[in-house]
Amino acid sequence: DAGVTQSPTHLIKTRGQHVTLRCSPISGHKSVSWYQQVLGQGPQFIFQYYEKEERGRGNFPDRFSARQFPNYSSELNVNALLLGDSALYLCASSPGTAVQETQYFGPGTRLLVL
Amino acid sequence: AQKVTQAQTEISVVEKEDVTLDCVYETRDTTYYLFWYKQPPSGELVFLIRRNSFDEQNEISGRYSWNFQKSTSSFNFTITASQVVDSAVYFCALRSSQGAQKLVFGQGTRLTINP
Numbered sequence: 305d306a307g308v309t310q311s312p313t314h315l316i317k318t319r320g321q322h323v324t325l326r327c328s329p330i331s332g333h334k335s336v337s338w339y340q341q342v343l344g345q346g347p348q349f350i351f352q353y354y355e356k357e358e359r360g361r362g363n364f365p366d367r368f369s370a371r372q373f374p375n376y377s378s379e380l381n382v383n384a385l386l387l388g389d390s391a392l393y394l395c396a397s398s399p400g401t402a403v404q405e406t407q408y409f410g411p412g413t414r415l416l417v418l
Numbered sequence: 419a420q421k422v423t424q425a426q427t428e429i430s431v432v433e434k435e436d437v438t439l440d441c442v443y444e445t446r447d448t449t450y451y452l453f454w455y456k457q458p459p460s461g462e463l464v465f466l467i468r469r470n471s472f473d474e475q476n477e478i479s480g481r482y483s484w485n486f487q488k489s490t491s492s493f494n495f496t497i498t499a500s501q502v503v504d505s506a507v508y509f510c511a512l513r514s515s516q517g518a519q520k521l522v523f524g525q526g527t528r529l530t531i532n533p
Contacts, residue, residue, distance in 0.1 A: 337519060346422075346509055346523030347463070360518020392461055396521075403515040404451065404470065409463035 306331070308397050308410030316416045317385050325380040325413045329397030335359070336378040337407060338370060341392040353378055354401050382415075390417045420445045422512050424524035431500055432532050439495040439527045441510030447471075449515035452486065452493045457507040457526070469493065500531045 309328045317323050329336050335354040339347035349362040353372035372378045376397075382389055392414050396407035421444040431437050443452065454466040467477065469486050477484045481498045497504055507528045511521040 335519065337521075339521075344525075346511075346525050347521070349518075349520040349522070352518040352520065360520055362520065394461075394463060396463075398519060401519060403449075403513075403519075404468075405519065406453070406465055406468050407519060407521065408465060409455070411460060411462040414461070 308395055308408055310393075310395050310410040310413050312413060313411065314414045314416075316418065318418050319385055319387060321385050321417075322381065322383045323385060323415060325382075325393050325395075325415070326377065327380070327395030327397075327410060328377045329395075330408060333397035333399050333408075334376050335398045335401055335405075336372055336376065337396045337398075338378070338380045339394040339396065339409075340364070341394060341412070342388075343391070347394055350380070352401075359401060385417045387417050390415060420447075420450075420512050420514060420522045422510050422522055422524035424508075424510055424527050426527045427525070428528045428530070430530040430532060433502055434499050436496060436498050437500050437529065439497075439508050439510075439529065441493045441495065441524060443491050443493065443510070443512045445491075445512060445514065447514045447516065451513045451515070453511040453513070453521065454484065454493075454495050455509045455511065457509060459506075463509070466495075497529075502531045502533055505529060505531045 337352040338350040341347040351370045352360040392412045398405040455463040507526045
């Protein structure tokens, strides 16, 4: 079975632009979470979505938004890009929202903001 | 607030040596989960192990072993007889049993195994 997939793999944008990143969870998984990983640091939690509802949000500005579709895939949108938004954006999926579930990560989208 | 500290930024050893990666965490929760992930140069985080706060048994999986000590809030990871393929960045992470499935990661330890 396929793992978590993300697109695109790489992206270059300029300051002020917006970007949309996409994620498809593992088949059968209904929960998707997004993380930002700045170079040299650990991933930081941005959002969790389950059954199209936001279940959690990290300490990120309103420029960051996300949504989940009926097929459980998800999009992360970032508006008014800043240089500091350059990072690896990771998507993770899990079967549901149970506390003991493991999140499985995709390969990420590398975003460079110039 | 929850926090994970991986004090070792980089470790370099020669192949076949044993190496231990340290992880110390802080949480006020009585129930929580600890994880280790491996991040090779490709960027994808690979799940290695999950441990809940009520299970302090050490675990061994092949050359990998984990030592969970609640008394010292530590969850250390040992690789025995290291191999070049073990070279990667390793992250320890903590998750509360309440709220969203939010993982709090440490800053990671870059492990280099030299032939």
